[in-house]
Amino acid sequence: MERELAGELGISEGEFVAAFCGASVVRIEPRLADLLPALGTLGEVMALTRNASAVHEKVGIYRNVTVGAHNALVLGGDIDLRIFPKHWVHAFAVEKTDGDTVKRSLQFFDASGEAVHKVHLRPASDVAAYEALIARFRSDDQSTRIAVKTLADEQPSNEAGDADALRSKWEKLTDTHQFFGMLRSLKLTRHQAVHMIGADLAWQVEVDGATTMMEGAAQAQVPIMCFIGSRGCIQIHSGPVQTIKAMGPWINVLDEGFHMHLRSDHITEVWVVRKPTSDGFVTSLEAYDSNGKLIIQYFGKRHEGEGELPAWRNLVESLPRLAQSQAA
Template sequence: AYEAIIADFRLDDQSQDFIEVVSEKVEETGPVDVAALRENWAAMTDTHQFFGLLRKLKIGRQDAVRSVGEDFAHQVAADAVGHLMRAAAERESDIMCFVGNHGTIQIHTGPVKNIQPMGPWLNVMDPTFHMHLRMDHIAECWVVRKPTVDGHVTSLEAYDGSGEMIIQFFGKRKEGMTERTDWREILDSLPRPDSVAA
């Protein structure tokens, strides 16, 4: 039965050549109803409700974080990921790292220790977690706060020049627990871009 499955689904072309597929620009969603966005955002009780909120309001993720207001999302410097990773390593803070594509999402949960920049790359070279992130592909970073029944949950989201999210970070947290203070302190310490500096 296993051999039959292989035969049924095997591609004729078994070459190992890598073909880069450039993602298309994320569709712009037009004017944002900020009042409706803020009302729905404030009413969330779980972070997973965010996707339904975007569908309901027919708005893209980046447009939402740009429009919702500083109490829910604020922009930080494009190199904020490096600051976050170094701070998490120094404080020995457990993080959650989400990287996705159109087929799957990969998640790392735990500490980061060995942070190695090399050229445009930010590398994590830990025994159980390897990450290689092109920092020069990050156009914008946002600290995003979403309400839950356990209080706000805060993330760092990095977007490319086309508006697609490249990577997202949370502090490690169990359901039913409030967000850790050390995680919030790390996010509060991230530098702002010159254009929106306070």
């Protein structure tokens, strides 16, 4: 709701939240090396990461936290995050009263005032630990304004691209985590790469492919991995999905412990992508918006050292392909 209200006012969500400092909001310091491990003291919470087209909500406990200079990890059994600390610029503790209920959350924003991650307390959460966390990280600055600046998405400079160089490097991949480094070295976006690589390694499917896949995964109980990212955080669900419901343009997963909301009308392209690894090919399903930006990404559930689930591979390879003329 804050996101929509801020949009109507022509300001960022971060600016909207900051306006309530001194009332229902406390500004806190985003010292992630200390703050991320402290989130585990809250007990069971709901972690939320979103972009303009998809929302990922996962219930669990912040465990197994590692914080480095350029990235951080949360590797709990349920809450699984890849974090880019430089984008966690503004942080707030927020309380909202709804009748007799007080809703508490910690909200983090980038330099543009866009939300990168939120932590919502639940009935089982430790409120005393939450209050102690606020006291520990409370900022001396409790002003009602934040400085924001426009952040442009990083755009590689190689507009034409070298298809031969891409294929050479792609075929030498031994781990999916090498993919981003490969793109960076070639100055390509992910969207450019899937268009260039060739239909044996990436092919376009019908635009409703993500919905078809989720319905198929639910019906066959194929465990999946669902990745949704903001500028500062990627949040991952690993496991089965069960309840898939359409509500207007939204396609939703409404399972205990995991909710996902996807704007199907924002999807303009869906691709099946194959990457070689030391464990064999790994297949992903990727949905892009009209600007070529990745909205959501899926894999079959797997661990390092394991091959891909045949049921997952069969599911995505069964999705109707677009004819080459349509895909061009």
